[in-house]
Amino acid sequence: MLKFIIPLILFIILAVFLALGLNLKPSEIPSPFINKPAPVFSAPKLNEPEEKLTPADLKGKVWLFNVWASWCVSCRAEHPVLNQLAQQNAVFIVGLNYKDEPNDAKNWLDMLGNPYNVSIMDQDGRIGIDYGVYGVPETFVIDKKGLIRHKHTGPVTAEDVQQTFLPLIARLQAEP
Amino acid sequence: MKRLLFIFLLIMSSSVYAVDFRQLSDPEQQETYETLTKELRCLVCQNQTIADSNAELAADLRRQVYEMLQQGKSKQEVIQFMTDRYGDFVLYKPPFKGKTSVLWIAPVVFLLMGLITVFFFIRRKKAAANQQTKAGALETDIEKQKKIRSLLGKGDPS
Numbered sequence: 001m002l003k004f005i006i007p008l009i010l011f012i013i014l015a016v017f018l019a020l021g022l023n024l025k026p027s028e029i030p031s032p033f034i035n036k037p038a039p040v041f042s043a044p045k046l047n048e049p050e051e052k053l054t055p056a057d058l059k060g061k062v063w064l065f066n067v068w069a070s071w072c073v074s075c076r077a078e079h080p081v082l083n084q085l086a087q088q089n090a091v092f093i094v095g096l097n098y099k100d101e102p103n104d105a106k107n108w109l110d111m112l113g114n115p116y117n118v119s120i121m122d123q124d125g126r127i128g129i130d131y132g133v134y135g136v137p138e139t140f141v142i143d144k145k146g147l148i149r150h151k152h153t154g155p156v157t158a159e160d161v162q163q164t165f166l167p168l169i170a171r172l173q174a175e176p
Numbered sequence: 177m178k179r180l181l182f183i184f185l186l187i188m189s190s191s192v193y194a195v196d197f198r199q200l201s202d203p204e205q206q207e208t209y210e211t212l213t214k215e216l217r218c219l220v221c222q223n224q225t226i227a228d229s230n231a232e233l234a235a236d237l238r239r240q241v242y243e244m245l246q247q248g249k250s251k252q253e254v255i256q257f258m259t260d261r262y263g264d265f266v267l268y269k270p271p272f273k274g275k276t277s278v279l280w281i282a283p284v285v286f287l288l289m290g291l292i293t294v295f296f297f298i299r300r301k302k303a304a305a306n307q308q309t310k311a312g313a314l315e316t317d318i319e320k321q322k323k324i325r326s327l328l329g330k331g332d333p334s
Binding site: 033 | 262
């Protein structure tokens with residue numbers, strides 16, 4: 001009897017580990033930023049390079065921080081979703097134009113529409129490093145106090161917006 | 177022959193990579209730079225260190241490490257900077273703590289399990305082999321006795 005039970009138990013353990021392994025997403029690295037203050041930056045705006053934006057300017061607002069670039073293919077896939085979200089006026093959307101040429105970025109927005117209330121430039125990728133960006137597009141949700149409450153890696157889908165972003169934004173808007 | 181040589185050179189070239197080169201004035205810092213870039217993971221191409229990787233992010237991280245060392249930051253400070261932003265995942269040698277304990281303990285446990293299995297397997301094999309030779313000896317004994325009897329031309333000994 002034992003002869004059959006031991007291999008069976010071993011098989012079950014192995015199967016459990018393999019099943020867990022199949023469902024892991026190694027490309028989704030847990031962000032150490034959740035519930036931490038959004039890293040400080042002072043970056044020129046894409047449309048008015050002489051003006052700068054810092055997170056302090058956005059205190060008291062719930063805002064979305066979306067990292068994008070004109071060279072990024074997944075950003076193109078994500079773009080209509082952001083355009084739609086912008087139309088609902090649910091949240092203030094800040095774009096971080098990551099390692100991009102300003103002219104390419106402007107053309108891209110002219111062509112595909114501009115969902116961003118404001119876009120800032122990060123040409124050498126330093127703000128990206130401060131936010132732990134490793135795969136564009138990435139999207140952060142930042143609350144009224146300036147704390148990062150959610151991070152999404154990869155393109156945001158319409159489903160993500162409905163199931164995660166809108167409920168979270170509504171909850172954060174209700175916070176003092 | 178030329179083709180062979182060409183193939184040989186192609187194979188060899190892969191091991192002579194230098195993605196980029198940065199020189200720090202202090203040789204000790206240079207060493208820290210080299211060990212650090214070999215201990216930090218490139219997060220885009222996850223199975224490469226930032227020293228090996230050609231990805232833009234790896235280049236940016238190398239620059240970050242270089243600049244921090246130039247400013248006189250210690251190795252520990254650079255590691256802290258990276259884990260604050262990317263989590264323990266950025267380290268090729270993750271620290272030992274609750275979350276990562278399985279990572280560190282599992283290989284030892286598996287090795288022990290393997291050794292125990294091999295030990296019992298060998299012991300059982302040995303025991304079985306012993307029994308077999310005993311049985312075999314008995315059989316040849318009976319055979320011999322039969323032969324002796326037939327040679328002596330006698331029937332049953334009783």
